[in-house]
Amino acid sequence: MSQRAPERVVAPGGGTAGTTRRGQAVKFAVLIVLAAFFLMPMYVLVATGFKPFAEATAARAWLLPREWSMEGWSTAWTALAPGLWNSVRMVVPAAVVSAVLGSLNGYVMARWRFPGADTVFTLFLFGMFIPYQAVMIPLQQIMVSSGLMGGLFPLILAHTVYGIPICTLIFRNYYASIPHTLIEAARVDGAGLLRTYAHVVLPVSAPAFAVTLIWQFTSAWNDFLFAVFLTGPQSWPVTVQLNNVAGSMVVPYNQQMAAAVLASLPTLVIYLVLGRYFMRGLMAGALKG
Amino acid sequence: MSGPATRPGAAEGGTGPRRPTRARHGSRGRRLRTRVRSWGPSLLLVSPSILLIGIFVYGMIGWNTRLALSDQHRPTDEGSFVGLDNFVALWQEARWPAAVNNAIVFTVVFVGGALLLGWLLGLLLDKGIRGEPVFRTLFLAPMAVSFIATGVVWRWLMNPAPAERATGLNALFVHVNLDFLVNTWWTAPDLGMAAMALPAIWQLSGYVMALFLAGFRGVPAELREAARVDGCSEWGVYWHVVMPRLRPVTLSAVIIIGHMSLKVFDLIIAIAGQQIVADVPAVYMWSTVFEVRDPAKGATIASYLLVAVAVFVIPYLVWTMREERSEGR
Numbered sequence: 048m049s050q051r052a053p054e055r056v057v058a059p060g061g062g063t064a065g066t067t068r069r070g071q072a073v074k075f076a077v078l079i080v081l082a083a084f085f086l087m088p089m090y091v092l093v094a095t096g097f098k099p100f101a102e103a104t105a106a107r108a109w110l111l112p113r114e115w116s117m118e119g120w121s122t123a124w125t126a127l128a129p130g131l132w133n134s135v136r137m138v139v140p141a142a143v144v145s146a147v148l149g150s151l152n153g154y155v156m157a158r159w160r161f162p163g164a165d166t167v168f169t170l171f172l173f174g175m176f177i178p179y180q181a182v183m184i185p186l187q188q189i190m191v192s193s194g195l196m197g198g199l200f201p202l203i204l205a206h207t208v209y210g211i212p213i214c215t216l217i218f219r220n221y222y223a224s225i226p227h228t229l230i231e232a233a234r235v236d237g238a239g240l241l242r243t244y245a246h247v248v249l250p251v252s253a254p255a256f257a258v259t260l261i262w263q264f265t266s267a268w269n270d271f272l273f274a275v276f277l278t279g280p281q282s283w284p285v286t287v288q289l290n291n292v293a294g295s296m297v298v299p300y301n302q303q304m305a306a307a308v309l310a311s312l313p314t315l316v317i318y319l320v321l322g323r324y325f326m327r328g329l330m331a332g333a334l335k336g
Numbered sequence: 337m338s339g340p341a342t343r344p345g346a347a348e349g350g351t352g353p354r355r356p357t358r359a360r361h362g363s364r365g366r367r368l369r370t371r372v373r374s375w376g377p378s379l380l381l382v383s384p385s386i387l388l389i390g391i392f393v394y395g396m397i398g399w400n401t402r403l404a405l406s407d408q409h410r411p412t413d414e415g416s417f418v419g420l421d422n423f424v425a426l427w428q429e430a431r432w433p434a435a436v437n438n439a440i441v442f443t444v445v446f447v448g449g450a451l452l453l454g455w456l457l458g459l460l461l462d463k464g465i466r467g468e469p470v471f472r473t474l475f476l477a478p479m480a481v482s483f484i485a486t487g488v489v490w491r492w493l494m495n496p497a498p499a500e501r502a503t504g505l506n507a508l509f510v511h512v513n514l515d516f517l518v519n520t521w522w523t524a525p526d527l528g529m530a531a532m533a534l535p536a537i538w539q540l541s542g543y544v545m546a547l548f549l550a551g552f553r554g555v556p557a558e559l560r561e562a563a564r565v566d567g568c569s570e571w572g573v574y575w576h577v578v579m580p581r582l583r584p585v586t587l588s589a590v591i592i593i594g595h596m597s598l599k600v601f602d603l604i605i606a607i608a609g610q611q612i613v614a615d616v617p618a619v620y621m622w623s624t625v626f627e628v629r630d631p632a633k634g635a636t637i638a639s640y641l642l643v644a645v646a647v648f649v650i651p652y653l654v655w656t657m658r659e660e661r662s663e664g665r
Contacts (some may be wrong), residue, residue, distance in 0.1 A: 074460050078471055081457065085474050085538065088489040091504075095492075108503045109511065148385050155382050161375035165661075167386060169653055174393040176649040178599035180621055181642040182396035184403060184635055208392045211385050240377040269482035271602040276626065286484045290606060293488040300492060300503065307488040311481045318480035322473065326546065329479065333547055333588035 096120060096305035103301040119301030120309070123292070126302070127309050130288030134268055134313075137199045137284055141206035142263035148207075149214020149259055154248055156215065157222035158230055159240055168219070175212035175332075179272055187276055201277040202284070206267040214259045217331045221255035222248065254324070261321055262328030265314045285310045397642065403635035411629055422636040432637075435615045438529045442616065443597040445533035446540075450593050451586070453537060454544020459574070461545070462552040472549075475542035483539070487606020490535035494521035494607070522607060522614055532614055536603055540596070544589045551585035552578060584659075591652045595645050617641055 095103055099116035107113070155161070156168050190201040225248070233243045271286045278284065283291075289310045293303045318325045404422055408415025426432045457475055461468055478486065493504035502510075502518075509517040521531040555578050563577045601618035608614035610623055617637055625634035 071465065074465055078460055078465065081453075081460075082471060082474055085478065085542075088486070088493065088538065089477075091492060092489050105497075105501050105503050105507060108507045148388075151381050152385050155378040159375070159378040159381075161379045161382075165657065167382070169657055170394070171385070171389055172653055173646075173649065174389050176595050176645060176653075177393060177397070178595075178618070178638070178641040178645050180599060180601075180618055180638040181400050182392065183400075183621075183638065184625060184631055185396040185399040186392070205392075208388045211389060215385070240381065265480060269484075271482065271484050271605070286482050286602075289482075289488065290484050293484075293491075293606070294609060303488055304492070307485040311485045314480045314482075315477065318477065319473070322476075325480065326476075329543060329546060330550065333585070333592055 092304045092308050095300050096123075096308055098301045100299050100301060103299050116301075119299075119305040122302045123306035123309055126292050127285055127288055127306055130283055130285035131309070131313075133199060133278075133282055134284040134286075137202050137206070137282075138264050138267045141203045141210065141267050142260050144207045145210035145214045145263055146256055146259040148211050149216075149218045150249075150252060150256070151244070152211070152215040153218020153220075153222050153255075154244055156219045158225075158248070159243075168215070171212045171215055173212075174209065175216070179209065183272075183276065190277060196277070197279050197282070199278065199282045202273055202282070205273045205277060206263070206270065210263045210267070213262060213328075213331065217259050217262070217328065218252075218255050220331065221252070221258075225251060257321065257324040258327045258331070261317055261324050262331070264317065265325070265328075268314050400635045400638055400642075403631055404639045406632050408632045409630045411631055415632065422632055423639070426633070426636055426640075431612070431615065431620060432617075434612075435617050435620045438614065439598060439600070439616045441529040442533050442536075442600060443594060445530045446536045446597045446600075447590060447593050449533060449537040450541045450544050451589060453541035454589065455548050457541065457545035458548030458552055461549055472546075475545055477542070478539040479543050481539070483602035484606045486535050486539050487603050490538075491607045494531060494534070496520040496523045523611075525613065528613055532604070532607065535607070536597070536600070540593060544593065547585050547589050548582065551582045555581050587652070591648055595649060598644050599641055 091109075094111055096119050097115045097117075098107075098112040099114055099118055102112060102114070102116075103119075152171070156164055186201075186205065187196075190196045195201050229247055230243060233247045238246065268284075269286065270284075271290065274284045274287050275290075278287065289306050292298055292306045403415070405417055405419060406415035407413070407418045407421070457471075461471060465471070495502050495504040495506065496519075497503070497506070498518075505521075506518045509515060519531075520528075522528045524531065559577055560573050563573045568576060599618050600616055601622070604614055604616055604619050605622075610619060617640065621634050621637035621641070624630050624637060
């Protein structure tokens with residue numbers, strides 16, 4: 048037991064001392080096997096996407112394409128392009144507006160509290176967890192009866208409103224970590240609520256905006272439920288179009304897989320490039336993480 | 337994310353200056369006015385969001401509940417109050433208990449599987465290993481992708497067709513002579529929903545890993561050290577020192593994965609469409625509202641979903657807020 052002691056000095060990411068080398072090798076082997084499990088669907092997506100129509104068959108299912116073809120990609124692109132564009136037009140305003148509202152709420156809840164702020168905050172948070180099925184029928188009825196159905200607006204509104212809770216949570220936690228003295232100083236100088244926000248709080252908010260914008264972008268982009276009942280064919284975002292492409296029995300696998308990759312590229316790129324902020328958004332969902 | 341920074345204790349610091357003000361002004365009226373002046377604007381600033389959340393979350397939940405308690409079984413019906421009739425009637429149908437059962441199987445396998453795999457991944461990476469950032473990135477990547485896209489590839493992987501026509505895992509199993517593993521995946525009547533949980537586990541165990549990794553690394557090194565000095569083996573350190581401190585993380589993971597699981601919809605639609613064998617309450621509600629067009633029944637299913645989620649989430653939120661407050665003091 049005590050001969051295992053050297054393990055304790057292993058720094059994250061570093062190598063190891065002699066006795067634990069075997070342990071490290073076993074761990075590494077297990078990780079490689081698990082990595083293969085995680086990579087398997089990605090391999091299938093890309094390999095099948097590059098196969099010509101004739102080759103996307105059962106017999107060659109797991110093999111690399113014999114002949115690399117762009118056919119699947121170009122057909123998928125043609126089918127998905129309107130949806131991709133709709134998604135962009137829907138996600139950007141939804142993310143921006145909910146981030147701005149979240150910032151104002153977070154500032155108040157962390158720094159300028161009113162009686163009952165805790166209760167309001169908890170009620171907001173519950174909105175983060177509700178199954179959207181519980182608001183689906185009324186939401187649809189309101190949109191239909193107000194004549195808004197058809198365009199992207201209902202979807203933008205839904206993602207904005209239901210994004211407020213998590214944005215508020217992220218900003219509240221972020222603002223609570225701003226040094227106390229910074230805000231006190233502004234108050235002593237006679238700055239009011241909005242002045243303090245504009246001159247002290249907003250200028251240091253960039254990281255929290257990054258987190259909320261990425262979080263909102265990703266979740267609105269990946270949403271299917273709201274999209275499928277709040278939009279018509281003209282305004283279908285990419286998830287709905289992808290489901291239509293892939294759900295049809297006549298669309299060959301190479302196109303289906305290529306379409307799935309195309310629909311996932313924006314969020315995957317964000318995750319790879321801005322992983323740190325993406326992670327923080329994820330962790331914010333777990334209050335006590 | 338939540339460290340000391342999130343304590344309302346720290347947040348309350350913002351209201352500090354009220355105290356000297358209160359001392360200066362003696363009269364009650366003036367004190368009240370000062371207080372209103374101090375929190376009036378902040379309430380005003382939050383009011384658009386309060387209004388939106390009030391209408392779109394609580395107002396609509398109320399509307400949905402009223403619908404569930406009515407007999408509006410066609411969109412054009414007037415609908416009058418019938419109490420819990422719809423809630424009782426649902427259980428008389430064959431489809432509903434089956435859908436509930438499917439959701440429970442799915443949830444147990446999904447939550448259990450994601451927790452176990454996520455914990456294992458976190459444990460393997462805890463002390464650092466060559467290529468750790470690459471592994472972390474890889475395990476988390478599925479999280480960035482939609483359930484619809486995940487469904488496209490997993491429907492291919494879990495293609496239930498017999499081996500010679502199968503395209504996915506069945507074909508792979510035959511290829512490497514593991515024929516006994518060939519099965520009908522999500523179309524199996526008994527274990528189908530367990531197979532359906534597989535893509536969900538693939539998608540979210542990386543998230544659980546991230547939570548656990550943060551938890552593992554949040555355990556002070558001195559604590560681990562002290563246990564080792566007391567003669568604990570490495571496993572003993574994990575079992576007696578590290579694991580007990582992971583309870584809050586585990587609870588968060590269970591709540592988050594669990595609430596996603598109960599309302600699963602996209603993944604089922606993408607893999608199985610609306611086939612009865614993989615029916616769950618959210619899919620049942622979908623066909624009730626948009627195909628059968630029975631608003632009251634659809635609202636009833638939605639109410640059951642809301643209750644199922646609320647039963648876990650409300651105590652969790654209350655507990656979290658209380659915990660935060662006690663930490664702050």
